[in-house]
Every structure is written in C-alpha cells, then in structure tokens.
Amino acid sequence: MTQKTAIVTGAARGIGLATARQFLAEGRRVAMVDRDAEALAEAAEGLEGAVPVPCDVSQPDQVAQMMEHCARELGRIDALVNNAGVADFGPIEDTTFARWRRVMDTNLDGVFLCTQAAIPHLRATRGAIVNIASISGLRASTLRVAYGTSKAAVIHLTMQQAAELGEYGIRANCVAPGPVNTKLALAVHTPEIRAAYHDAIPLNRYGSEDEIASVIVFLCSDKASYVTGQTIASDGGFQSTGVGLPALRTGQ
Template sequence: MSEQKVALVTGAARGIGLATAQDFAAQGWQVLMLDRDAEELGRVVSDVPGAVALDCDISDADAVASVFNGIDRLDCLVNNAGVAQFGPIEQCDFALWRSVMATNLDGTFLCSQAALPLLKASRGNIVNIASISGLRASTLRVAYGTSKAAVIQMTKQQAAELGEFGVRANCVCPGPVRTKLAMAVHSQDIIDAYHDAVPLNRYGSEAEIANAITFLASEKASYITGQILAADGGFDSTGVGLPALRGKGAA
C-alpha cells in the first residue's frame, strides 16, 4: 500500500484555503495547514482530520525556509495565501504596492522554491491560486490584479522548467466567491452586478473552488501542467457582456 500523500495549503485558516484542506483530508491526504493567523488556525485545524498547523508568514523568507526544513514529504503545494487591498491607482503608494506583492507574489515564489526538493522527490505538483483579476482588468485592483497576473506567468515558468522532473504546475483563478469576507463588504448593488456579469448568474462557493484545486493535484490531472483554470462561472469568457439582452434571443 502506498504511503499517504501530503498536501501543504497556505492561507488555510479560512475561506478557500480551509475548504481545500478539508477536501484533501476527505480524499485521504495528510494536510499541512499554513497561515500567519495562528489564533484562527488553531481554532479550525481540528475541523480537518489529521491536519497539522504551521504558523508562518509567507512573505518572510527565513520563516518559510524554517517551516519547509521541517517537512519530510510533500506531494502538493497549494499557494493560496494572499492579501487584497482595493482602491484607486493614485491612492496606491509604494508601501501598499509592496505589501500586496510581498504576500501574493513573493510569498508564492518563496514557498515554491522551498518546496522544490520535496516535490522533485515525490514527483508532485504545485497549484497556485491567482484570481480572475489576473486575467481581466477591473477597477481598484492595480496591485492585486498585477500580483495575480504575475502568479499566472510564474505558473507557466514552473511548468516549463519543472516538467522534466515530473513536477506539474497549474493555476486556479477564482471568480466571485461567496466568502464571509466578500459578503461582508459587497453591497446588494455589487452582488447584483456580479450576478448580471457571470453567465451562471451566481457567486461560486469555497467548496467549488476547492474541488478544482484538488482535481489538479490529483492523478486524474496527471497530464495537465502549465494550465490556467478560471473557476468563475463563465465570468472571464464573457468579456464586455450585455446582461440586459440575456434571455432575449438577441444576436
């Protein structure tokens, strides 16, 4: 019988990260749950059978190195941790820009680099979590959208260079997701606008994004690498939509 596979999920204390950790565990994986919010991580780790909590800020290179030095086996790294700061371009000063890049881009790079020896040994894979904002521009997201676009390109670089070692790299770009945070800050007007813009006419769930992530991590995706999967209800496919014409039969 083969050894139990191990997945490490960053940003695992809540939202998509927690849902992904739960999905891996349900499929029999050992899960390492990493987050910088040690208090919240400590509260939820018991909700994931057999999971191990790792307290780490992924923007800290020394902290990342220390955590990965203590890991013996890794079959999948899910780079999910991220921060979002929204506002007009002229209000995005360099300190704000760097704070977003430090986690979303630098942290993804640092974790990926630290995981490489383990992933080469297991012929494992990386699943990076970007965003629909990395695929299509939208208002108030100059730092966030740019960081996620860079993660998409990093994924392709990883796939191109790591394939010869049997290591796959793919990326999931969530669209609007019904997280507690989103529902706390999205007004009804914003919710209605998203519903109009998304062909499936709704937000996605954290579990639906988790399903896409664990699929790419699984053997069912063994010949898939370098791919960018928009789990977005069709949002990216629509471009400039005309929701007023939906269902009218207009060409």
C-alpha cells in the same frame, strides 16, 4: 511512507480551509499554513491528519523553517497549494508604494518563496503545485492595480514553473476564482455589487469555497497527470462573457 500529503497556505479560512478539508477527506495528511496562528489553531482543531504550521509566507526565513517542519512532520510532500493572499482595493493615485509592496510581498513573493523551498521535496514525489490567482489577473478592473497585477504575475509565474520543473515530473497549474461567497465578500460587496456580478456571470451566482477547492484538489490528483502550465478560471463563466452586455443576452 506512502500516504500522500499536501501543504496549503492561507488555510485558516475560506478557500484554503475548504481545500485542506477536501484533501483530508480523501485521506491525505495536510500541513495547514497561515500567519494568523490563533485562527489557524481554531480551524485545525478536530481535523484528523491536519498539521497547523504558523508562517508568514512573505518572509524567506519563515518559509524555509516552515518547509523543513512540514517535510519532517509529513514525511513527504506531494502537493503545494499557494493560496495565501491579501487584497487591497483603491484608486491608482491613492495606492502608496507601501500598499503596493504589501500586496506583492504575499501574493507574488510568497508563491515564489514557498515553491522554491518545496522543489527538492516535490522532485522526490513528482508532485504538484497549484497557485491561486484570481479572475482579476485575467481581466482588468478598476481599483485593483496592485491586487490584479499581483495575480496576473502569479499566472505567468505558474507557466514559468511548469516549463522549468516539468523535467522533474512536477506539474504546476493555476486556479483563477471569480466572485466567491467568502466572509470577506459578504462583508465588502454591497447588494448593488452582488446584483451586478450576478448579471455579469452566466451562471448568475457566486461560487462557493468548496467549488473552488474541488478544482484545486483535482489538479493535485493523478486524474490531472498530464495537465500542467494551465490556468483554470473557476468563475461561473465570468471571463467568457468579455464585454458582452447582460441586456443583450436575451437576443432582443
């Protein structure tokens, strides 16, 4: 079987769904993975070449079964996009260990488990891994002790994967999105928060789900055949501004 394939976790909505659609548009078959079976079935409906696979990536047994199912249904695995994640924002002193573990279970353990299960299949195709981190893994922020730490760990895990799996021809890269116009962001970001982000981002706007997906799909493609171990901040320049004050940008 020569048709290329991809597995995308957290594919029922947002960046994961946008990524799955772009893969499908370029002719790949795509296993769409999500723990929300109902939303996943709805998202995959009508998408030719899509294979919906319910799975909680934080559960080792489920991940093993999911990977076996995907390999059987797709025939081969050329790319793995570890996009599934959860967010939990709050002060450090209010973050219970249960909340901490809930974030780490999905955001970090899920990336480790899915990648480990996919390695034999990716070795056969000299495939690609793309892990989705966040600008919060590159820049510290208040109220993100678990989320930001989990994403920083994903960035380092990506480098570990690149260093060890490169000899098999497997590439591993990371995308760190900045603020993106997802339904979640629209629901939780007040007008004041959105205005502050616009002031802090050189491009003066949020990104779109498709813009992030385009970077992911590129990193999985042959056009990125010599790129591995890298983290690309798809953030409108947010990281580049450092501690610069928006009021100083006019030079006055």
